[in-house]
Amino acid sequence: MDWPSGTHTGCFGTNAHMNDPKMVKKDFITSVVLITFSLTVITMSYTMPRLERRGIDPFSAPGVVPGMIGLILLCLALVLFSRSVRNGGYRVFRREADANGQRLHQGAAFRVLLTLFVSLVYAVGCLGRIGYYSCTALYMFTFICLFEFQTGKPLWSQKKMFLYAAIQALVASLLITVVFQNLFLVDLP
Amino acid sequence: MLEGMHQFVDGLLSFLTFRTIFDVLWSTQLGIIVGMLPGLTATMGVALMTTLTFNMPPDSAILILVCMYIGAIYGGGRSAILLNIPGTPANAATTMDGHPLALKGEAGRAIGISTTGSFLGSVIGMIMLAFFTPLLGNFALNFQSFEFFWLTVFGIVISGNLTAPKDPIKGWISGFLGIFVALIGMEGIHGFVRFSFGNTNLSGGINLIPAMVGAFGFAEILSMMKYKHVNVIKSKIERIMPRLKDIYPFRKTIIRSGLIGTLIGAIPGVGEDIAAWVSYDFAKRGSKKPEEFGKGSVEGLIASETGNNAAVAGAVIPVLSLGIPGSAPAAVLLAAMFIHGVRPGPLIMIESPEFVYKVVAMVFLATCAMFVLGLCMVKYVVKVLQVPRTKLMPLIFALCVIGSYAIESRIFDVRVMLFFGVLGFLMVEMEYPVAPMILGLILGNMLDTNFRRALVIAEGEMMPFVSRPICIVLIAFIVVTLVSKTKWFKASIDLVKRKSTTWLFKRSDHG
Structure with a gap:
């Protein structure tokens, strides 16, 4: 099968997977959810108490790892988002003409x-x-x-x-x- | 080595009681039935069985779980052969040649061959388990927080890569989401409660077993109910006992598939399905008759079944030596070991080396039981495949609910199971693999405590993370795993291949 011109496959993954219009839409929705989620995680981790009063080492603060995981998730979600946008995934409400x-x-x-x-x-x-x-x-x-x-x-x-x-x-x-x-x-x- | 043999024999002798043999037989048979039924996976079976055995003595409980695991991975081959539907994802490659053989009227022969392949694969895996677990365990004694941090990252990255080959980003997202879930609740260094929103249940963290029962049990029920009906068995089963002439010519394939299966099984979070496919692929490449693959090739059937059962023992190697599961069912096994007070990980070879060989003895017993049960009563056992899903699924769901509840007698765990069930279903629909999430859930605490501990030891310096020899090797593995999926890497490999071929042709022309 020839893929239509102008299809962006991004840095990772295979063409066949990312050219499925339904999957592109699903990717768009999940990436938006993931971006919102990871931003919330980052904010919550940043505002998490650093327990200075207890005199603990700032490097062992409880928010360090959740913040890092939030950042990684944000980066991955942004890659997914940009890929789905380039392939038209933002047209989430457009229906496919396949009655069966x-x-x-x-x-x-x-x-x-x-x-x-x-x-x-x-x-x-x-x-x-x-x-x-x-x-x-x-x-x-x-x-x-x-x-x-x-x-x-x-x-x-x-x-x-x-x-x-x-x-x-x-x-x-x-x-x-x-x-x-x-x-x-x-x-x- | 001799000491290991001695401990293995001791372990085996301690299991040779009437009660234990009875436990081995029923749990392996139950595993075969669970594996056979499409929609019931090995992970679901082992997770549900964990909830049923949690108040048994540790050795008996873990033995039953190992039998269930080995039985289920083998049992999935039966529905793959008879229905063309893999009983568990590990048997997907078996459908390629198993079902065509059944269509030729050789269903019994195919079952006999797959039983022998599974048995030999399991034996090869068991030998590797006995040999490599102490080696890896002793090597892992050199690991400090820096190495453990990179090891967990490597586990997530490679698991994401291999379980989502079409789109590895989704595998990585799933893995890091799992790590985040593991961070909910009281953290291990200062006892600070994270992301609990004042909920006392959440402050205790997310229990692994209900999460796994949900992600692999309830999610599977939802997926199965999507389809209206599944065709029931029509194939006639005659002679099952394998003939030597069916097996002996493929001895090289068996050994190769066994080794590949064990190796892939030992990679964190990858599992038996990938092991079966890779073994199948290697068998096809090395075969004298590759054109027969997919049309009822005995070699293809042997390769996939040897590979997936070898991966079971392989998946237990990192469980015992590193405290990291090689597959989703092995993750439940790891959680069950913790529930029963066994602490697998690098210290196991110092604290309780005899347990490692006991596990080898368990694998041996389960393998023998699988072989015997696999060749007996087949005609009667396959009748289970005729039970309609509409009757089976409510029973499974009731077990998922009560199983999740039973561990700590909390309704909260039932809700966790439901949440992960719905999440798991949605993830599968969106083509996100679930296995890396579960791996992340297990490794999350290890990553969290080791990263922060390492930062404190290094006084905030990042240099030790990238300068220690084992760290450098792990980072190299991570980079290669990440880069291997990029378009430009694949393009450069193709270019190098093309150039080297042209160069070779030029040389031969001149020569």
Whole structure:
């Protein structure tokens, strides 16, 4: 494949990687985040107490290494930023004309977001508020049903799936609870 | 040397009890199953197992983790052969020739060959582990803060380079981000709390195990749920027992791949996947039939499987001798050693040399178990591949949650796991490797304390950092690693190659 003229590949890396328009946009966004982050780290490290009152050596001040790491990150992020800008990564809101790819991408994003949502509700919302066993069983049952439920089919024809999901959820949660509580003596949340 | 042999035999004999053999067998088999299942990596398996074994005696716990590690790296080859999906990233090279063999109806033969290759690779790695760990450990006794500082920088740079070959900047960013995360909490010299924002949990620092469970467990769950379904096994498995004629002709490839695998495994934070690819590449270059590679070459399959399993033992060499992990699962192993009160690093050859040989004995036991289990019950074990991900992933997530919680009984660690899971997923999406971040998380404190201590010793002078002999060698390595990825370096190498070829042709014309 010939790369279009005017593509900047920067000092490091391969052409193929940096010519992907989606990756260039992603690089632009991450570089902006990283620049902001590293500047914050540098500022915080600079303003960190140097503990002169304790009479410690200024070279062993707690902010020395974080400041240095912040500077390194800033330099690397600037290289990434300049490279992505030169390749048009700043046009973050321009859509690619690939309907099939978009649909596929949306499906994948939906599944990821659904997994994330259910898992966060379980680990952040329910854990510690509801009993561990019921909470875990409920999570497993919900997870399996959400991903195995077929929207085109009537509910009653999928009763087997619900039954198996319930059995797995109850048995697996019981096993985890017993193993961690009685064998590893963990005080469950 | 003889003393080492004696300690190895002592270590081995101490493990020869019914209970230990039972532990070896179940943990290796579990490792094979974890490795086989796409989406469950060796790192995730070892990290989850660390949470399950933390109240066991140290020797038993570390033995189980080693068995899990070796089993998982081997087990990943099965799904690579049968499904064309590597069970762990270490088995990606195995798909190249393993799956074409399965398509020809030789799945059983391919599994037998990959088992033998993995076994021999692991044996070569084990011999190198026994030989090089004391040497490297004794050499590292010369290291002071200056050398340790450069060693950590070198670890991050080379790990970033090799885990993100397309764009090394992302690998370096990932590594230095990991170092920053390690700096959160109370620092080791003056007890000052950094970047905690008044949060008492953060002031204790970020615990490595929940971070790794998140980055390699939860992130993997999110990545796996992206895809709707994975094709299940259709290949028929017949004879598995390897034939001598399949293995003997490739003895040179096996030895070469074993040595390459161990060497690459020993490079900080690089790991088994790179070892397998480099071994595969070298095998292809040295092969009499390179055209068969990618079409079901037995030599290619042997090379990748020997390379990745040799890298396991290789990755343990820097863990024991320097306190620096060679791969992501080895990083968990290192953390587990700390949890169990073992202090790997340069002083290990003075404080507890017998532990080094005990680890060699553990690798030996795990290797034997892997070989036996790898050739038995294959037809039944591969049925695990038919378990749908929708049923498996909630179970894995529940284990990730309770595993992170169990170590210190803190909900905060569950949140750390979730944070690193989401971060790890985003990083993979943006093509940032996760392994250097974890390496940075481990090396962060070492870099911090050694850099500041060195500055105090040198009274602020930078000269000792660049004038001590070992420092000069390490700096040279870092510079070469950095420069080797620049465009002008590659262009100059090409130019030199072209010029030398022209010169050689001219000479032969005149001659």
